[in-house]
Amino acid sequence: EAGVTQFPSHSVIEKGQTVTLRCDPISGHDNLYWYRRVMGKEIKFLLHFVKESKQDESGMPNNRFLAERTGGTYSTLKVQPAELEDSGVYFCASSQDSRSDLGTEAFFGQGTRLTVV
């Protein structure tokens, strides 16, 4: 079974440009999460989808970030316009059930390294 896949693996763009990151979760996982790790810092939550609905987007830094999950399958994260501080590694994760009483782990993709110059 394929794991969580992310595309592209690396993107270098100029400040002011637009970038779209894509995440394909594990098939059948209703929960999809976006996280970001800025150099040397912790992995920070951005948002959480349950199927196609945004369950929690409290971590989205500002309105330059837009996440979608059409049909509850893959998800995209668009940054428009990109700023220098947006550089970092963007991780996507999926899980089967978000209720922690089931102890369901989140599986992570390999990440997209975004560099804004």
Next chain:
Amino acid sequence: GENVGLHLPTLSVQEGDNSIINCAYSNSASDYFIWYKQESGKGPQFIIDIRSNMDKRQGQRVTVLLNKTVKHLSLQIAATQPGDSAVYFCAETWIGNQFYFGTGTSLTVIP
């Protein structure tokens, strides 16, 4: 070798020694915890998890200890190997919420 909290983000151990990586979590309501390992160029990989109704759980060469009184989590790696070199993150969550991650500890195994 042992790391305490987030003040020592790097840990170096000799191959064959035991490693202890510590994590102080933030929310007393957290009821599920995971340790992840992240190697260069890869996403975080699940190592071991523990629920709040437990204080210890063992896996293959790894043990997680949970002390809810002081909100402390530790990961013990027995007979550390070069392949264990990576950044280790603890993550906490509670029902219906996302995972919150610590800064991470970089483990270097010296052959």
